[in-house]
Structure formats: structure tokens, C-alpha cells
Amino acid sequence: MNYDEDDRKILKLLQGDLPVESRPFRELAQAMNLSEEDIIDRVQNLQQKGTIRRWGAVLRHQQAGFTANAMVAWKVGAEQGDEAGNIMAGFKEISHCYLREVPDEFGYNMFSMIHARSDQELRELIDKVLEQTGLTDYIVIKSLRELKKASMEYIRGED
Amino acid sequence: MYILDDKDRSILDLLQNDFPLAVQPYLEMANRIGLEEEELLSRIAEMKAKGLIRRIGGIIDSRNIGFYSTLCALTVSEARIETVAATINQLPGVTHNYLRDHDYNMWFTLTAPSRDDALKTLQELEILLGLTIMKMPAQKVFKIKVSFDMGVSNEL
Incomplete structure (x- = not known):
């Protein structure tokens, strides 16, 4: 594993929902006998290592317009994959x-999620x-x- | 319909894209936007209560911690949709499940601590349901982005 016991506790909080209050790390810091600054250092470190991919709010996009x-x-041939993937990645x-491993009889191996404000914009x-x-x-x-739509609970169980 | 004003949109942009990693992140945000911290907190609480903000936290990279995930699809008859969905959804590793307009009409993602765990779970599920599940693990990730540009429309 890429993280220690203290990191595990931090990840357990961060994978869920931080309290919306002035000092969102205070309670966790007290429970762990660390300072809030210590927690922040560890979060920074987990971000640098790529364990935390993004930090902040997750919106419910269907309600955001x-x-x-x-x-x-899309059906993408072996030699087209990288180019097509990079082009699609450039669309905001x-x-x-993702390029996915799919059964031959299905064949559509590149998947993209497109978010538009109307069917016409989508087309x-x-x-x-x-x-x-x-x-x-x-x-x-x-x-x-x-x-179903839920956040993955990677870290389970009691502390 | 909840109408966002300019302040709300600035808040959502910062919350998604530039949420300060600090002891008092909301105070920093409030200073940048030009609001009192208290008002910022109550606006965020309101947007959460209205369901616009799902959660505030971190997104863990499943691959980075060694987890395996795969997109799955299956064909479920109209009459069995609710019971099959209930069986699939009770698995804690299933994070997304959608009914979709295709012959394969149920699409879900499964995340598990390892590839073996995932395949075992799916095999058990296939036996339990008596249905075949198409597995489509990612070979290459070109983009994962979960923030949205709030600048265009203010209607919700």
C-alpha cells in the first residue's frame, strides 16, 4: 500500500464529505492527535503521489444546467487509439x-462522456x-x- | 429552479477548481471573492441542501492505491429491472449504475481491491442473476475531469 495508518484515516475522511465549517480538519486533527497543519501536509503529500487525484467539490451536474x-x-482501430483519445481529451x-478492452462482438472500445446543454449541442x-x-x-x-450513484468507499471499517 | 448569482458561480468555480488546502479554506475563499466567511458558508450549505453540490472532499485515484475497476453491461428484461438493479446496487464496489437506451440496458461500474476480487464478484453475480455480464476494463485513460465551467448559464 501506498499510505500509512495516519494517511488511511485522512483518506477515510476525504473520500466522503468534509464538514462545511470554518475549520473542516479540526475534528479529525483532534481525534488523531495531530495539528491541522500536519493533516494538510499529509493531504498535500497524498496529492503529490497521485493518491488524491482532485480536491474540492463534486457537483451534481444534471442539476448544474x-x-x-x-x-x-466509438469504434477505434489499434493504430487510431492514441490520436482519437488525445483529440477527445481536448474537448472541454x-x-x-477511456480506451477499453471490449468483446469483439461489441466492438465499441473508446468511451467518452459528453456534457451538453441540449440535444442539438450534443449532436x-x-x-x-x-x-x-x-x-x-x-x-x-x-x-x-x-x-445508483455513490462515491467509492475505498477505506472501510472502524478506526 | 434555483437561480445562481455571480457570487454563487464564483464559489462553485473555486470550490471545484481551486479549493484552498488550508486550515481555514473558507476564510481564504471568502477573501478572494469578497464575502464574509459566514455568508460563504451559508451559501455553500444552501447549495448542498439543494443538491447542487454532491460533496466536498477528495477524489482518490483507485489505480494509485492498487484498486481495479471495470465498466460492466448486461441485458435485463423489463420485468426484472428493479430486482436486478437492487442486487447489483447492494454491492459496495458498485458506484454508478444507469439504465440506458441500448440492447445492453444496464451499465454499472465495479471497483474492487484487486482484479481477482472484481472477477470473483462478477462471476458470483452472473450465477446469482443467471445473466451474462459484459466486462470492459479501461486499457488507457485519456481524461478524467469532474469539474464544470459555471460561466455560461445561471439557470439550474
């Missing part, structure tokens, strides 16, 4: 882009991606209903 959100899956409306974005990447085969896999 992005109503036409779609998962779009694309939040996630325009897809057209732009097609034009810039030269890809031709894709499917839009729209979400009909959210069945």
Missing part, C-alpha cells in the same frame, strides 16, 4: 475518455469529434435513469 449528457462509444465538454459536438478524429462508427448510449 447540463441536461443532455451522453455516453458515446468531454469529462471522461454538434459529436460531429466535431467525427470531423477531427476521422472516426465513423459510434453509438450514443443515453442514460434513461440513474439507478
